[in-house]
Amino acid sequence: MMLEPSIDILLKKVGSKFELAIIAAKRARQLQLHPESFKLEESKQKDTYIGEALEELEADLINFHHSM
Numbered sequence: 001m002m003l004e005p006s007i008d009i010l011l012k013k014v015g016s017k018f019e020l021a022i023i024a025a026k027r028a029r030q031l032q033l034h035p036e037s038f039k040l041e042e043s044k045q046k047d048t049y050i051g052e053a054l055e056e057l058e059a060d061l062i063n064f065h066h067s068m
Contacts, residue, residue, distance in 0.1 A: 005058035013057065014064075020057075023064050027053035 007020075014020045028049035056062050 005054050010054065010057060013060075023057060023062065024050055024053045027056065027062055 007017075010020055011017065014023060031049040031052055053062070
């Protein structure tokens with residue numbers, strides 16, 4: 001079973017699994033607390049906020065700074 005977006009693609013954008021988890025969790029929390037205010041686009045995966053956050057990250061809709 002292939003999951004979308006691919007973890008390999010996301011890791012190329014972010015750098016580490018830890019950083020990916022933090023970015024996705026923070027974005028999912030924004031969407032959960034204020035869904036109307038922070039919507040960037042319609043999501044294909046409306047099941048979870050995490051899925052939506054990962055889709056936005058893949059589409060380069062989320063800005064973040066590497067921690068190092």
